[in-house]
Amino acid sequence: MKLSSFQVQQILTRGHVFKHVSFALFITVLRGKYLKDPSKAALDKYTSDVNAFIEKNRHLMQDDIKELVKI
Amino acid sequence: MMKTFGETKELIEQGKTLHIAGTEELLRKLPKGDWIGGSTEYFMDKDAGKVTDDMLFVNEFADYNHKITMYDEKNIHSVALDSFEGGLSIIILPFDSAVLKEYAEHAAEFDGMFMRDVAGWVSGSNLGKTGQTPIAVNGQTGEVSTDKAAVLHLNITDYDVDIEIVNIFTADKNSPTVEFTEEGFIVEDCLINGVTTNLADYVRSNNLNTQLPLVGNYSGVEINISCKSVEGDKVYLYAPVFPDVKYRFAAPLAENDYAAEFRKHLSKISDKNSVFSCNCILNFLYGELEGKSIGKFCGPITFGEVAYQLVNQTLVYVTFTPKRD
Numbered sequence: 001m002k003l004s005s006f007q008v009q010q011i012l013t014r015g016h017v018f019k020h021v022s023f024a025l026f027i028t029v030l031r032g033k034y035l036k037d038p039s040k041a042a043l044d045k046y047t048s049d050v051n052a053f054i055e056k057n058r059h060l061m062q063d064d065i066k067e068l069v070k071i
Numbered sequence: 072m073m074k075t076f077g078e079t080k081e082l083i084e085q086g087k088t089l090h091i092a093g094t095e096e097l098l099r100k101l102p103k104g105d106w107i108g109g110s111t112e113y114f115m116d117k118d119a120g121k122v123t124d125d126m127l128f129v130n131e132f133a134d135y136n137h138k139i140t141m142y143d144e145k146n147i148h149s150v151a152l153d154s155f156e157g158g159l160s161i162i163i164l165p166f167d168s169a170v171l172k173e174y175a176e177h178a179a180e181f182d183g184m185f186m187r188d189v190a191g192w193v194s195g196s197n198l199g200k201t202g203q204t205p206i207a208v209n210g211q212t213g214e215v216s217t218d219k220a221a222v223l224h225l226n227i228t229d230y231d232v233d234i235e236i237v238n239i240f241t242a243d244k245n246s247p248t249v250e251f252t253e254e255g256f257i258v259e260d261c262l263i264n265g266v267t268t269n270l271a272d273y274v275r276s277n278n279l280n281t282q283l284p285l286v287g288n289y290s291g292v293e294i295n296i297s298c299k300s301v302e303g304d305k306v307y308l309y310a311p312v313f314p315d316v317k318y319r320f321a322a323p324l325a326e327n328d329y330a331a332e333f334r335k336h337l338s339k340i341s342d343k344n345s346v347f348s349c350n351c352i353l354n355f356l357y358g359e360l361e362g363k364s365i366g367k368f369c370g371p372i373t374f375g376e377v378a379y380q381l382v383n384q385t386l387v388y389v390t391f392t393p394k395r396d
Contacts, residue, residue, distance in 0.1 A: 017291025021236050024292035025379055026185040031290070032315050033180075052186060056157070059395050060233045 001054065005047040007071045009034075012046065016071075020061035026053055072369060073116050074129045076100070082129065083210065088137055090161050090223060090347065091210075092371035093127035095196070098208050099215060106210030107139055107221040109163035109194035110203070113372030115350050120360035120372070124197070128371050130347050136226040139211045141219040144173040151183035155226035159389060161347060162191035164220040166205040166374045174220065175381040176254065176311050184379055188232045190389050191222075192349040193375030198356075205374070230391035234378050237340065237368075237386040238293050239332040239354070242286040242319035249285060249318040258306045270306045274298075282357045283321040284384050285312070295321070297353055297383035309353075309375060309383045329358020333365035333386070342367040348388035349373045 003011075010016075011027060012034040018024040030046050058065065074082070076097055082089060083104035091098065091108040098108040114121045114128050135158075142150055147170050154160040164171040171193060178184060196203035207221035208214065249270070250262040261270045274281060284295035285308075296318065299307040312318065324332050333354075342348075348368040354360065355372045368388055376387040 015290075019291065021292050022185065022188075022234055022379065024290040025179075025294075028289040028313075028316065029179040029185065029380075032313060035315055049186065056186070057231070057233070059231055059392070 001065060001069060002051050003047065003054070003068065003071075005043050007068070008047040008050050009043060010071050011050070011068075016067070018064045018067070020057065020064050022057065023053065023061050023064055072129065073114065073121075073126045075126060079127045079129055082131060088132040088135065088223070088225070089210070090130040090132070091127050094124045095203055095206050096124070097127055098206065101210065103213050104210050105137065105139070107161065107163055107223045108208040108210060109192065109221065109371070110206045111195055111371045111373060112197040113352060113355055115360070115365060115369050115372060117369055119362050119364050120355055122197070122361055128369070132225060132346070135228075138224045139209050140222050140224065141209050141214060141216060142170060142222060143219050144169040147173050147220060148177065148181045150220075150222055151181050151187040151189055153222075154183065154187035154189065154224050156187070157228065157232070158187070158224060158226045159232045160187065160189045160225070161223045162189055162220055162377055163207040164191070164193050164375070164377070165207050165217050166193050166195045168205070168218045170218060170220050171375070175256070175375075178380045188234055188389070189377065189379055190234045190347065190387055191377040192371060192373035192387075193377075193381070195352065195374035227391065229394055231394055233390045233392065235388050235390065236378050236382065237333070237336050237388070238295060238384075239324065239329065239336055240284055240286055240295055240321040240384065241293060242288070243322035246319035249320070250316070251312045251314055254311050254313045256308050256311050258308065258312065259304055269304055271301045271304050274301050274306065279320060280323070282353070283323060285318040286321045287312070287316045287318045289316060294382055295384040310381045329354055330360055330363040330365055337365060337367045340367070342388070344390040344392050345388050346391050348386060349376055350386040351376055351384045353384045354386075
């Protein structure tokens with residue numbers, strides 16, 4: 001699965017909760033970065049990073065992926 | 072698992088790739104080889120928590136391609152970039168060092184962090200003995216350092232690596248929310264239920280138990296921030312707090328029984344694929360875990376734990392799961 005920048009923006013602004021520890025930490029860090037720099041270029045980078053993270057860890061975060069596809 | 076000095080030496084001489092925890096004195100005597108080490112005298116063994124200066128805790132890794140690198144506060148920011156793609160990097164940071172401070176405050180911003188897996192611990196010493204120094208060791212070169220982190224970068228090609236935590240604390244539902252406007256280890260003012268308040272005054276006037284951590288909600292995962300001391304108008308913490316995270320004070324444990332709480336949490340978790348774990352000295356001391364079993368996850372008792380970033384009062388473990396595809 002690949003999330004759009006709109007979906008990633010929703011994740012970073014709406015306070016979703018996740019089960020996979022690494023993903024939850026990662027998103028919390030990205031949220032801090034997004035609050036400091038919400039520019040389109042930065043959001044594109046966050047989106048790329050989120051998609052790379054999901055691709056790398058997709059077998060380990062199935063529960064979270066089920067929630068992510070609903071966003 | 073726990074090994075004698077002789078058994079550990081033998082593994083090194085066989086060319087094994089090892090992560091070793093033990094006293095500074097024993098680590099300094101080990102021969103050169105493919106290992107990193109860090110100092111502690113506290114351990115969680117299969118049968119019970121132990122304090123010993125004549126045994127070492129050893130994790131043995133298969134013959135993965137690997138490299139060992141030392142980092143100071145100036146180049147620690149490249150630790151994740153140096154990690155193998157899909158690999159695991161085990162980091163040991165000496166307590167009270169500049170590299171630990173840099174890592175604690177900025178690891179989350181390091182390039183590549185979270186894209187690569189970094190777990191590990193903070194080395195220390197026996198709190199009841201004088202003359203010991205927290206160290207990290209590069210076994211390949213024999214370098215023993217009080218101010219550099221030792222990192223074993225493993226190239227894991229046939230497994231999915233996952234870093235997990237076990238936190239026996241949970242936020243007290245009756246606690247006010249605590250928020251911070253700046254990140255850092257030393258806190259003066261914070262927002263308690265949105266009202267600017269001096270945290271030290273609040274802790275004293277409410278007679279709060281500082282053995283219980285602040286618990287932050289990191290996107291649904293509870294992360295602890297432990298209190299080192301309350302002095303004057305400042306609260307000194309073992310890990311930095313961050314703005315944009317809502318914290319609450321932790322709920323007390325039932326009968327203050329840390330071992331039972333760990334066993335309860337760990338009963339839901341398999342340690343079958345676990346290759347590394349560590350647990351916090353504060354859990355060990357406050358929970359009086361010496362002589363008590365928590366059931367699973369043996370490893371060093373540490374002065375800070377790393378699950379990408381520095382965490383506190385937490386059990387960190389790493390699993391290798393055979394790749395699917």
